[in-house]
Amino acid sequence: MAFxxxxxxxxxxxxxxFNNLYPLxxxxxxxxxRVRMVHTNMAAYGFIANAFIGGxxxxxxRLTRQPIxxxxxxxxxFGAWQLxxxxxxxxxxxxxxxxxEWGETPMFVDPLIIVGLVLLVTNLATPILRTQxxxxxxxxxxxxxxxxxxxxxxxxxxxxxxxxxxxxxxxAITGLFIHDLVGLFVTPIGWGLMYFFVPLLLRKxxxxxxxxxxxxxxxxxxxPMQGVHxxxxxxxxxxxxxxxxxxxxxxxxxVITVIVNFFGTLHGRADAIRGNLAIRWFYTGxxxxxxxxxxxxxxxTLTFQKIIHxxxxxxxxxxxxMFGVFGFWIMGLIIELWPRAVGRPWATPQLLTLHYWxxxxxxVLMVIDLTAAGLVQGFSWAALxxxxxxxxxxMPFWWVRSVAGLLIIAGQGLFFYAMWATARQPSTLATRxxxxxxxRV
Amino acid sequence: MSTRRLRAxxxxxxxxxxxxxxxxxxxxxxxxxxAGLGFTYKMTEFVMTIVNDDIAGFGAxxxxxxxxGMLPIVFLxxxxxxxxxxxxxxxxxxxxxxxxxxxxxxxxxxSHHG
Numbered sequence: 001m002a003f004x005x006x007x008x009x010x011x012x013x014x015x016x017x018f019n020n021l022y023p024l025x026x027x028x029x030x031x032x033x034r035v036r037m038v039h040t041n042m043a044a045y046g047f048i049a050n051a052f053i054g055g056x057x058x059x060x061x062r063l064t065r066q067p068i069x070x071x072x073x074x075x076x077x078f079g080a081w082q083l084x085x086x087x088x089x090x091x092x093x094x095x096x097x098x099x100x101e102w103g104e105t106p107m108f109v110d111p112l113i114i115v116g117l118v119l120l121v122t123n124l125a126t127p128i129l130r131t132q133x134x135x136x137x138x139x140x141x142x143x144x145x146x147x148x149x150x151x152x153x154x155x156x157x158x159x160x161x162x163x164x165x166x167x168x169x170x171x172a173i174t175g176l177f178i179h180d181l182v183g184l185f186v187t188p189i190g191w192g193l194m195y196f197f198v199p200l201l202l203r204k205x206x207x208x209x210x211x212x213x214x215x216x217x218x219x220x221x222x223x224p225m226q227g228v229h230x231x232x233x234x235x236x237x238x239x240x241x242x243x244x245x246x247x248x249x250x251x252x253x254x255v256i257t258v259i260v261n262f263f264g265t266l267h268g269r270a271d272a273i274r275g276n277l278a279i280r281w282f283y284t285g286x287x288x289x290x291x292x293x294x295x296x297x298x299x300x301t302l303t304f305q306k307i308i309h310x311x312x313x314x315x316x317x318x319x320x321x322m323f324g325v326f327g328f329w330i331m332g333l334i335i336e337l338w339p340r341a342v343g344r345p346w347a348t349p350q351l352l353t354l355h356y357w358x359x360x361x362x363x364v365l366m367v368i369d370l371t372a373a374g375l376v377q378g379f380s381w382a383a384l385x386x387x388x389x390x391x392x393x394x395m396p397f398w399w400v401r402s403v404a405g406l407l408i409i410a411g412q413g414l415f416f417y418a419m420w421a422t423a424r425q426p427s428t429l430a431t432r433x434x435x436x437x438x439x440r441v
Numbered sequence: 442m443s444t445r446r447l448r449a450x451x452x453x454x455x456x457x458x459x460x461x462x463x464x465x466x467x468x469x470x471x472x473x474x475x476a477g478l479g480f481t482y483k484m485t486e487f488v489m490t491i492v493n494d495d496i497a498g499f500g501a502x503x504x505x506x507x508x509x510g511m512l513p514i515v516f517l518x519x520x521x522x523x524x525x526x527x528x529x530x531x532x533x534x535x536x537x538x539x540x541x542x543x544x545x546x547x548x549x550x551x552s553h554h555g
Contacts, residue, residue: 013471027476028496060546062540062541063537063540064520064524065543065544101531104455104493114474128449133533133540134525134526134529134532134533135526135528135529135530135532135533135536136521136533137533137534137535137536137537139528139537144513144514144517145514148510148513148514148517149510152506152509152510153510154484155532156502156506160498160502164498164502165497165498165499165502168495168499169497169498169499170498171504172496172499172503173499173502173503176503176506181523184510193465195512196537199534199538200535200541201536205534205535205537205538207461207533208461208464208465208531209530209531209533209555210530211461211464211465211468212534213530214465214468214469215472217472218472218521219474220475220511220514221477221480221514222477222480223485224506224507224510224511225484225487225503225506225507227548234489235496236496237490237495237496238497239489239498240486240487240489240490240495240500242486242497243482243483243485243486243487243513244483246479246482246483247476247479247480247482247483248477248479249482250476250477250478250480253468253471253472253476254472254476257472260464260468264461303502309460337490356486366487436442436489
């Protein structure tokens with residue numbers, strides 16, 4: 001949560017720069033370009049990665065009925081990961097950020113992260129390979145795919161363009177890295193956790209396990225190497241660009257299998273959206289996921305790219321994916337798991353509802369605002385208007401973006417307080433029983 | 442969830458709705474044809490960059506990384522087939538709910554429940 005807060009504050013500071021109100025002006029190591037790297041990297045590696053590892057540590061032993069390889073190793077990895085994140089922030093602020101989008105972790109941190117990932121995979125894959133269960137639940141398949149891909153993708157994105165494949169080819173590989181980081185790291189772990197938590201909370205099995213496996217293999221075999229669509233109209237050969245566009249649109253069919261399965265599971269239990277806040281977060285994130293993928297099918301076309309490339313449309317899309325989908329799922333995980341972790345029921349449930357609405361309204365406002373800003377910018381550039389005109393036209397949108405960011409941050413402030421208030425309640429037999437009742441009834 | 446309800450759900454496995462079967466088979470075919478062909482087309486074009494010597498290093502890196510990444514997944518799939526993990530494709534979704542109940546009751550990790 002500390003890295004999440006860092007990311008939020010970095011994002012707000014960066015947004016305020018567009019309102020000529022940058023609060024850290026004149027301090028080189030807190031200059032906007034460096035703060036932006038901290039914002040994105042702490043969102044991906046500090047917030048999402050930490051939370052997803054926590055979620056897997058809960059889910060895997062329960063699905064395999066086997067402990068992780070070593071608790072002690074788990075604690076070492078936990079401590080090391082927080083150290084790597086701190087080094088990443090320090091390195092980026094001191095000017096050692098690597099010039100690769102989403103791979104800005106300083107060069108001296110990259111090998112540490114790869115070693116950390118190998119240890120993490122060893123610790124978490126062991127119970128899956130040791131399980132005596134007759135079948136392998138789909139969540140475990142998704143986790144295994146993430147284990148197979150994450151270290152490799154990280155290595156490809158951070159090292160190949162830097163040392164072995166420079167220039168245009170390096171840029172193309174960077175495109176693959178950006179998209180594979182989302183598709184082969186956060187997406188499989190995120191869906192794996194949803195396949196675990198949603199049936200447990202709804203107290204009914206997933207609609208079709210066979211369909212979930214089709215979605216898994218569709219992702220595992222046909223999702224990789226999508227990201228060249230990030231570099232349309234670039235010096236990459238057009239036939240390779242066409243290939244990336246066609247494959248991206250075609251893979252949407254895999255997305256539909258997952259959405260159909262989860263809404264099939266919800267059928268007959270839609271009341272849970274109202275009564276269970278974790279489920280509400282999960283399904284809100286799934287709707288966002290469907291929207292982002294639907295958007296993706298259009299925005300990867302050359303027609304759309306002509307207008308939206310380099311505009312705020314892309315920023316809106318990135319926020320909808322990283323926060324609206326994976327961030328929302330993590331909120332649901334915390335709402336479900338925090339009372340277990342501290343052994344007390346939520347002290348202020350009404351704050352959690354407020355947190356949900358503040359966050360949702362803030363994010364939706366930001367996405368609509370930046371999408372509109374992107375269209376204004378894109379059409380302004382396409383009309384060959386003066387660059388300054390597009391900046392002037394964007395100013396109102398950038399103010400709305402900052403207000404939306406403040407709404408999101410206010411919501412997280414309520415959430416942090418709710419977590420703190422819950423943890424500081426006296427732990428009694430009655431509170432522990434209340435947790436058990438809240439979780440299991 | 443009560444054990445009785447779990448048993449009832451398990452009992453219904455034999456007569457799964459026709460709709461579910463049709464949807465599952467339909468999506469299996471659609472994924473294989475639509476996503477599979479799209480992906481094959483893309484990777485062929487990436488390979489063509491090697492053949493045409495168009496963008497040195499890119500095709501080899503992309504295809505090479507894909508093949509390396511797929512190796513463990515193919516092996517895991519073979520391992521799963523050989524150890525009988527797919528004997529009953531729908532069984533794990535019921536078992537995961539049972540497992541959760543067992544663990545909530547205080548069951549130990551590491552015991553055999555095949």
